[in-house]
Amino acid sequence: MNLQTILGNFALILFVLMVVTGVIWFLDVFYLAKQRRAAADRALAEYDAHLARQTSNGIVGDGSPAKRAKIEADLLRQPTWVEYSGSFFPVIALVFCLRSFLYEPFKIPSSSMVPTLLVGDLILVNKFTYGIRLPILNQKVVQLNDPQRGDVMVFKYPKDMSQDYIKRVIGVPGDKITYENKRLTVNGKAIEYTALDDYLDDENNERLVYKKQFKENLSGVDHRILNDERAANINLGDVREFPHSDACTYRYEGFTCVVPEGNYFMMGDNRDNSADSRYWGFVPDKNIVGKAFFVWMNLGNPKRIGSIH
Structure with missing residues (x-):
């Protein structure tokens, strides 16, 4: 299949995009998100231990809920490429199914x-x-x-x-x-x-x-x-x-x-x-x-x- 045929086949392009974004979405749901959660839990545990050591040494650290929440949010945030893939996947999948099995537009x-x-x-x-x-x-x-x-x-x-x-x-x-x-x-x-x-x-x-x-x-x-x-x-x-x-x-x-x-x-x-x-x-x-x-x-x-x- 030559490049002109591929570019002229919008259904094939949609299918490839759906597969790529779908794989990334599933990878994030079943693996990457758990990895980020584990990393956040470790970081929070280390942060809590650090605050405890400061307190035992008579030092007052910033242990506010806002500070703790910011650390957690930063570590749980999806990478940009994962975030965009997760956003586009359901849209691409819906368009692909509509065009493939129900109605397709032509000019x-x-x-x-x-x-x-x-x-x-x-x-x-x-x-x-x-x-x-x-x-x-x-x-x-x-x-x-x-x-x-x-x-x-x-x-x-x-x-x-x-x-x-x-x-x-x-x-x-x-x-x-x-x-x-x-x-x-x-x-x-x-x-x-x-x-x-x-x-x-x-x-x-x-x-x-x-x-x-x-x-x-x-x-x-x-x-x-x-x-x-x-x-x-x-x-x-x-x-x-x-x-x-x-x-x-x-x-x-x-x-x-x-x-x-x-x-x-x-x-x-x-x-x-x-x-x-x-x-x-x-x-x-x-x-x-x-x-x-x-x-x-x-x-x-x-x-x-x-x-x-």
């Missing part, structure tokens, strides 16, 4: 899911919808639900596991997906499309572009998609070799793929501006991170807050 970096998700959207991903997985290893240990067509899902990019991608589930294992002239057919059934007003795509700061907008009904899930009339049905030159590529047939008008067992076919809602399963292949179940369900903030557009459709 949308590209326009591939426009108009559903915009660049800068801060979203929450449900980590347990599709089963409970071990942190770091991403190994499923408890099976709950399977991804369904229409879900917006976060997953590890098959070509680079250090990158998280977000797309919509188009095909589940066994599905026959046909994309022809920018229209989907799933298992021989044409998907319903309803024309909407053109969408002003202003994600490109250099120019404003109007794109055709449709409501797509995918297995009962309504969502909006965009088509760019100027773009080709599929850019065959961008298609790369990928596992199970023999399950797909490409042509100028589009393609047909049969989704292998244990894999999913993903596409962006901004259909002509999305690098997805059409170009780099299927997403294995082991790559799944979770289901995106809520936009909790967009610093440039606070009105974006709400559920994801």
